[in-house]
Amino acid sequence: MAVYTDIAEGELARFLKDYEVGELLSYKGIAEGVENSNFLIHASNGAYILTLYEKRVNPADLPFFLGLMQHLNDKGISCPLPLSRKDGATTGELAGRPAAIVTFLEGMWMRRPTVEHCRAVGAALAGMHLAGQDFSLERPNALSVSGWRPLWEKARARADEVEPGLAAEVERDLALFEANWPRDLPAGVIHADLFPDNVFFLGERLSGLIDFYFACTDLLAYDVAVCLNAWCFEKDNSYNLTKGMALLEGYVGVRALSRAEADALPILAHGAALRFMLTRLYDWLNTPAGSLVVKKDPVEYLRRMRFHRQVRSAAEYGLKSERAAV
Numbered sequence: 001m002a003v004y005t006d007i008a009e010g011e012l013a014r015f016l017k018d019y020e021v022g023e024l025l026s027y028k029g030i031a032e033g034v035e036n037s038n039f040l041i042h043a044s045n046g047a048y049i050l051t052l053y054e055k056r057v058n059p060a061d062l063p064f065f066l067g068l069m070q071h072l073n074d075k076g077i078s079c080p081l082p083l084s085r086k087d088g089a090t091t092g093e094l095a096g097r098p099a100a101i102v103t104f105l106e107g108m109w110m111r112r113p114t115v116e117h118c119r120a121v122g123a124a125l126a127g128m129h130l131a132g133q134d135f136s137l138e139r140p141n142a143l144s145v146s147g148w149r150p151l152w153e154k155a156r157a158r159a160d161e162v163e164p165g166l167a168a169e170v171e172r173d174l175a176l177f178e179a180n181w182p183r184d185l186p187a188g189v190i191h192a193d194l195f196p197d198n199v200f201f202l203g204e205r206l207s208g209l210i211d212f213y214f215a216c217t218d219l220l221a222y223d224v225a226v227c228l229n230a231w232c233f234e235k236d237n238s239y240n241l242t243k244g245m246a247l248l249e250g251y252v253g254v255r256a257l258s259r260a261e262a263d264a265l266p267i268l269a270h271g272a273a274l275r276f277m278l279t280r281l282y283d284w285l286n287t288p289a290g291s292l293v294v295k296k297d298p299v300e301y302l303r304r305m306r307f308h309r310q311v312r313s314a315a316e317y318g319l320k321s322e323r324a325a326v
């Protein structure tokens, strides 16, 4: 469960006095998520999400994350809206952690996404990319290719405990990415973690996107590659071409992919799989036994890396060539 920091009722009630939310009625920790501590708050003016920022969030990045949610809301994208305090700030401090309150988004995430969910997420991702084009802040992607080796160094010594041969496999892939990672593709604001648990649906309708705490400025097509990894593989780690086709159709229906972006899709998807394998591997090796956080399996993403290594063209992900702009 992702509640790393407990909060006492009295300190929460005092914290809420700085916001226009009314009186605290109830609160509870939210079990899902792995990065931050989240609480569902019921106050007399409504329901809200309180987040205490933990390990991977640099407080200096909060203006980017919270400003982005505000910007996307202004552009009509459905996502949580940060609440301003009475003094105008969007962050405060609670239980020794930086903290913010955002609006509660209705809906639930899909444990078993269908082809139509994939199509909807593709369209929503493209909508977010377009809406982010005039966002004024920038944040380099700390978990892009230059960030992978430092993370790997912290896990390499014990990697083969997780899967024999993993260390050699990762070394080969890292060298490949460091020499060939695309640099000159269209860039802008990306979500960078648009997994099924970060997309809410109400019935069949996509109701909004959450969890912008990996958002950054990077290649737009890399975000597509993250989504292909997160949405289009089945439990047995096989790639579902029909889902890939739908996700990509949803995307290009809103924002065309250039020929160069389409050509780069195999390496971007391969790199995205390595990125999630690495953070999962690090957490797998470093989360203390008995911790309540549910560790995510790095081997799932190792299987995806192996799949992407064999892919030669975006058509193998389901991109119809006539849908990519030349």
Ligand SMILES: Nc1ncnc2c1ncn2[C@@H]1O[C@H](COP(=O)(O)OP(=O)(O)O)[C@@H](O)[C@H]1O
Pocket (backbone or CB within 6 Å): 002, 030, 032, 033, 034, 035, 036, 037, 038, 049, 080, 102, 103, 104, 105, 106, 197, 198, 210, 211, 212, 213
């Ligand atoms: N704005 C929101 N509205 C409704 N539920 C939310 C909202 N933000 C977070 N949640 C709930 O909290 C859970 C964890 O949030 P998330 O941002 O994914 O955490 P983490 O960054 O720790 O992974 C989500 O799966 C969802 O159930």
Ligand SMILES: N[C@@H](CCOP(=O)(O)O)C(=O)O
Pocket (backbone or CB within 6 Å): 032, 033, 034, 035, 193, 195, 197, 198, 211, 276, 279, 280, 296
């Ligand atoms: N999506 C990542 C982990 C980050 O978790 P989230 O709860 O913040 O989406 C993964 O699956 O490895």
